[in-house]
Amino acid sequence: MIAFSGARSGTAPLTWGQRAIWDTIERTAPDDHYFNFGRVLEVPRGARPASVAHVSRGIGLLLERHESLRTLVGPGPCQDLRDRGELAVRIVADADPAEILAELTANAFAYASEWPLRVALVTRGDEVTHVVLAFCHMASDGLGAEEVVRDLRLLLLRGRLQGGAPPQPFDLALWQESPAGRRQAWSAASYWEREHRRMPPTMFHVPSGGAELPPIWRGTLNSPAIDLAAQRLAVRHGTSTSTVLLTAVSALVAEVTGHETVAVLPIVSNRFRADTRTAVTTLSQEGLFVLDVEKSRFADLLATAHPAVLRAYRSAYHDPADRERIVAETSRDRGTPIHPYCCFNDMRFTEQAVDRDEALIRQALSESSLTWPLSQEQLNCRFCVHLSGAMQVSLTADTRWLSRQDIERFLFGLERLIVEAALR
Template sequence: MALPVSHRVPFRGRRTAVAPATCAQRHMWNLIQRQLPDAAFYNVCHWVDLPGRGTAQDLLAVFAELLGRHESLRTGFSRAPDGTLVQRVAETGWFEAEVWAIGPGEDKESVLHAWRLRMRHSPFEPARAPLVRFMVAVVDGAPVLAGFCVSHLAADLASLRLLADEVTRLLDAASFGRPFPPAVPSRQPVEQAWFERSPRGRALLRRAHAYWRRQLASAPATLFPVRDGTGGQSAGTDGASTAAVRHSAALDSRAVALALPVLARHWRVSTSAVLLTVVAQFLGRRAGSSSCTLRLLTANRADPELRGTVANLHAEVAVTIDLEGDRVEDVARRAFAACTTAYANGLYDPDEVTDLFEATTRERGAPVDLSYCFNDIRAGHGSPEASGDRTRLVSGADLRTAMADTVVASHEFEEGETFFLVIDDEEPGWIRVVLNADSRALTPSEVRGFLYDVERTLVEHAEHAVADGR
């Protein structure tokens, strides 16, 4: 494989600025500190295939334009003398980019894999902006792939998708000699920090604080009680006597992709709520609990001013699913309502929530473990009725036939929680469900079994819905 050519490219923005860190930035800073000495744990890579137009220099100019437009990409972070976390936006500077020339017998996927592997072990220095690196793969001088690696302090997944779309549009303009299209107006992180300190922002934070207090008051102590005969602590508690070993597996399923819209229409909820309902029921059953409290990842982009923002805005917000009752559709509707409320409280002060955890521990005399996350990263996972989606008729035979194509295999996904489930639909017609779990909670074989159980249960529910004729 050919070696890349490294470039240091200048960038220029519209201003320099200093402001307190936002709530989401402080939350991510705390998560990064928790993973030290692995300072690259929260490096995030994303990439976009390109049509093979223009030149590598065109793409480097596009990258420079991105840094000029999006202040989060040229922001560093440090502690102020009083200990508060501060964001510092640089007006000018340099960024790193690599250009890989793909020769005969090579492919862009291999180049991307090698670059991603190196980025996974190449930490950023938080105080030194920009917290982003780029790569270009070219064939015969034309770019066929662009990649970017960012610190999660600088961008979340929604931002990376925005950047991928913007790279394509800007390169298209550059390759045809046209001016860059204007940037989408959006709120920058500095303005977000001041919004959070405004009367409106403080009201939202107070509401979220009260919401978290209610969630912690009703949450089960753990969803993974100590196993008989282990002699250890439940996974996720500080007193665990053995080091955490985590395992990931991915289920790729056509059957789940067919079942979800059937059930969403039948139960009158979103497809995400369908998945959450089944997952929560399994977790509650394992814990012997009539409710399940876990954390949802929310993009926090309901405000129109934030929909085009490139920054880290995401948060993990607690949600409690009431599992009482015999009708699964009733559980699903309660889950859908609970998720709607949770997402509305996605903006919160992470330090105040930490204080609430500590206060709850003192009141109960034992910690509350919420090291369980549900992350549906699909771009569209709402109600079929709301989206106008007219799902084709699916038969029970279709569902069972699709199950024969299911594949479950080990996956490279890493997280730091006891239980972390991710749902994606990158491949049309398929759903991928990835589960990363602490082996003290779920062994590798149990991780795979959990995924198969989720698929089987969704298919059985969908078969019943089809039989009902709705």
């Protein structure tokens, strides 16, 4: 057990990001372990040999520094910040850190009673070689977890951190309820309402006729060709590979569904402000990307997509209560439920764009491979594209609306669309 103590305790409202993920967790339960994620830190060379006591001290200091790691979900729900406690740590000898991480993230957190961080230390003899961290999504998003890993690495190397404490979600929640916070919320809400009154009610509206048991399946396409082609297009059009992929996904959704206007919910980091940039909390929220596709060439769509992406990013920093109200009102006024059920999440942390050679792109096509790493009962969406690694494109879909055959067809169609555009 690692004992820790912090400067304060108390309750505060959930932040916008926490409320957004909490709503998603509730709609996905009992399969909400889907949102658990983790990191593995190899003990840096300069900190070796690292004893269990030394590493445990660093973890205790992390819990003191980052309040989200000692915050439970209280009634309401609300943030229930604790100023002291003990964290159980698992110690395993000569184990594969990836396997330990899979075990730590396999079960949902007990949000009201379990600390939102699970830790295991992998040892060889008396030395800790790896620290395995499993995060509850209520405590952090992916970029917040990177802050935790960075801090822990420095604590293991130096024994302390310089500078003051980072922004805390407790304080962020209070700002979001202030007049300045409400002005930001109003700006975002105006955009959500305008687009909800013109976009199609939903993207995937025709039953597939090919439902599986369980209904939720994920296909993952490992495609070096998409990576190279997206880089070439990004350089050519002066944009990012993320925008290239989001635009391509939207174009293909239009082709599959017949919609001339496509609405996609991209996951946005919301780390553009000084009071959010280094915070360890869940800041990521869905933005609203709306693109008029019609029968435009892909190159023309990329030009149109750029301002639409900026609007989507700005709309992501919003109050979920405003969004719920807008969805309810527009659904009532239009006489049908309004929700895209179509998501896009670029989980890559860095991006490199080089004008890749055509021959390399063609050669890479032979290296593509498709796997089916996940199936489960519940998901809060019908269609979710995730980007990770060098270029792993995952499509998690409800087979009641998009069959496994269509998932596979979509992924290879996406590869074909991007490669052909890059070689044109």
